Amino acid sequence: MEVKEKITGRRRFLKGGLYAVAAAVLAPVVYGFFDFFTYIRRDPRAPAIIEKSHLGAGRYEFVCGGRPAVLFRENGQVAAMSLECTHLGCIVKWSEKNKRYECPCHGGTFNESGEVLSDPPRLPLKRLKVEERDGNYIVGGE
Numbered sequence: 636m637e638v639k640e641k642i643t644g645r646r647r648f649l650k651g652g653l654y655a656v657a658a659a660v661l662a663p664v665v666y667g668f669f670d671f672f673t674y675i676r677r678d679p680r681a682p683a684i685i686e687k688s689h690l691g692a693g694r695y696e697f698v699c700g701g702r703p704a705v706l707f708r709e710n711g712q713v714a715a716m717s718l719e720c721t722h723l724g725c726i727v728k729w730s731e732k733n734k735r736y737e738c739p740c741h742g743g744t745f746n747e748s749g750e751v752l753s754d755p756p757r758l759p760l761k762r763l764k765v766e767e768r769d770g771n772y773i774v775g776g777e
């Protein structure tokens with residue numbers, strides 16, 4: 636009787652381990668499957684529509700075609716640019732303290748207009764097309 640309980644307990648343990656291994660192997664496959672279909676839905680060419688009131692006097696960060704971007708004022712005009720670093724594509728963050736965009740990956744920096752301040756990036760942050768229409772800003776799109 637005791638031996639049978641030990642065997643059952645070991646079997647249960649092995650079965651649990653097998654399920655854990657199967658879950659670990661299948662999780663990336665399932666994630667990739669759903670990520671693929673959500674990628675199709677978030678058309679990278681689709682423009683973002685932003686209510687004018689969101690911008691206010693400062694900067695407004697948003698997602699355009701699944702990618703982070705920022706809307707801001709420059710020389711009295713509304714402009715937008717991607718927040719993907721032009722070095723290897725990490726997402727730059729605005730530093731209020733240093734008044735610049737900083738890349739967490741390799742330390743590249745950009746000024747508030749997206750111009751390179753320090754290496755390794757060589758190109759400025761990518762500008763996005765902005766149109767004003769019906770009280771909104773239409774950003775991006777190709």
Ligand code: FES
Pocket residue numbers: 720721722723724725738739740741742743754755756
């Ligand atoms: S990806 Fe931004 S500095 Fe390398």
